[in-house]
Amino acid sequence: MIQNIKNVNYLNLMKHDFSIELFIHSNNVANIAMKIADEMNFSADEKQQLYEEALYHDIGKSKIPELILYKRGKLSPEELEIMKHHAIYSQELYLSMVDNNDYSILKAKTIRHHHENCDGSGYPDKIMGEDIPLHSRIIRIADIFDAITQPRVYRPFCIENPLKTMESMEDKAIDSYIFRKSYHLLEKLLMNQK
Ligand SMILES: [Fe+2]
Numbered sequence: 001m002i003q004n005i006k007n008v009n010y011l012n013l014m015k016h017d018f019s020i021e022l023f024i025h026s027n028n029v030a031n032i033a034m035k036i037a038d039e040m041n042f043s044a045d046e047k048q049q050l051y052e053e054a055l056y057h058d059i060g061k062s063k064i065p066e067l068i069l070y071k072r073g074k075l076s077p078e079e080l081e082i083m084k085h086h087a088i089y090s091q092e093l094y095l096s097m098v099d100n101n102d103y104s105i106l107k108a109k110t111i112r113h114h115h116e117n118c119d120g121s122g123y124p125d126k127i128m129g130e131d132i133p134l135h136s137r138i139i140r141i142a143d144i145f146d147a148i149t150q151p152r153v154y155r156p157f158c159i160e161n162p163l164k165t166m167e168s169m170e171d172k173a174i175d176s177y178i179f180r181k182s183y184h185l186l187e188k189l190l191m192n193q194k
């Protein structure tokens with residue numbers, strides 16, 4: 001049974017029910033995104049923005065029923081549609097937690113688009129390529145890397161060769177330029193996990 005953390009004051013993240021697994025995942029994605037940002041020579045301000053976006057990217061999962069979120073088998077098409085809605089919930093919840101200004105609206109937009117694919121096959125808006133905000137494309141890579149290198153409730157083992165798996169996603173799910181820039185650091189992260 002996944003234990004819920006409630007009302008822990010961690011940058012507002014825990015004002016919503018959030019499992020330990022999601023808490024760890026959000027931290028991992030934010031930390032990996034910071035390393036990618038270094039490879040891309042982001043300024044301190046831009047890193048700060050990306051960190052927050054990455055930390056909150058899945059906060060909308062707190063609105064997804066646990067039966068779907070932690071289902072061990074394959075999701076039905078209906079369940080999958082409910083699951084996909086977390087990206088929009090994340091955008092809405094983030095905006096409900098912060099002062100609404102141009103800056104926070106921009107961050108919320110990054111959060112909304114963290115599951116868009118470069119080839120337009122992602123969600124929620126099926127936008128493609130450079131129409132997807134740069135920060136969303138970075139989070140997509142950090143998110144996939146964490147998802148396939150950490151065991152999950154629905155998949156209690158790690159994927160055999162994560163970087164090969166990600167190579168097969170280049171220019172489909174993930175931005176090839178950012179992935180290539182991040183390749184060595186992802187390799188290093190994998191070495192450290194062993
Ligand atoms: Fe997500």
Ligand SMILES: [Fe+2]
Pocket residue numbers: 025029057058143
């Ligand atoms: Fe995620």
